Amino acid sequence: MVKIAPSILSADFANLERDIHRIADADYVHVDVMDGVFVPNISIGIPVVASIRKVTDMPLDVHLMIVEPVRYVEQFCDAGADLVTVHVEADTQENIRAAIDKIHAKGKRAGIVLKPKTPAAAAEPFLQDVELILVMTVEPGFGGQKFMADQMEKVAALRRLIDEKNPACELEVDGGVAPDTCRACIAAGANVLVAGSAVYKAADIPARIAELRG
Template sequence: MIKIAPSILSADFANLERDIHRISTADYVHVDVMDGVFVPNISIGLPVLQSIRKVTDMFLDVHLMIVEPVRYVERFCDAGADLVTVHVESDTPENIHAAIDKIHAKGKKAGIVLKPATPAEAVLSYLEKVELILVMTVEPGFGGQKFMADMMPKVTAIRKLIDEKNPACELEVDGGVAPDTCKTCIDAGANVLVAGSAVYKAPDIPARIAELRG
């Protein structure tokens, strides 16, 4: 089954509890954490995640777009994340492995993220340790960007690696996912789709979530 992970980056932050309940038919709540250093934008952090955890039992998929995430992953787990993903570009391989180990030690799922310029081979040393791999189909940092269809060969390559080495691992895409691009992502091998504006700007959110499942 295709899973949908609406990004609250496109929600109304003054009505965040309401907007999380509006996506209750989705599978994950995608929480984008940006530090203004790794990406040129600042979003939300630990206090907001703690507040979200209090108002929903949904699976919280926390995407850390921060430098040296090993410093903070345990605190995000404690704040309520069910899955924490870290960018392979954000630190040394040793520290990325350490971050994954810290997330697992907290009893949570761990994942890695690849920016558009990062090749599929970057997953190899982490593939058998993680529960999810996220391929960015826009440059991370801002919502509402145009979908990068040229990322699909990378998604397909990573799907092949997952099927060979860690079939239980999920493959997520994030960026520009909408009714006109979701099938492209699914056909390439993704099984979790992050969508922000495509969900929150829809006149009927449950219908849009169903539509994105393909």
């Protein structure tokens, strides 16, 4: 079954606990962490993740859009993240591997993220060491952007690599996922879909989550 990970970037931050409970039918809570350096926006950090952990038992899928993530992955794990993903573009290959190792040492799942211009081949050095690969289908940094359909070729290429080398690894897509784009993601091989505004702006959130599962 396709998993849905609503992004709280589209939630009402003044009523975050309420809005997390509204997505109880989903599989993950997707938490976008931005530092204003790796991406041109600033969002939330470690204290907010710790606060979220207190109000939900849902797995927290924490997407770090920050430079040198190896500096902070342990703190996010300690704050309650279940899955921490880091961008391959955010540091050297050696340091990204160190970040993955630190996440695993905390007993949590680790993943890598590819920006739209980053080829599928960039995931190969880490493929057998991670539990999830995330493909961005918008430029990271802001919600509500238009879905990049040309990224489906990359998703399909990664699906083939995963099936060959690490079948247990999940393949996630983030950016512009909505009822009119989710099926293309699923057809290309994604099994986890991140959706922000498509979920939180829906009149019936449980129905929208079910619709996005394809």
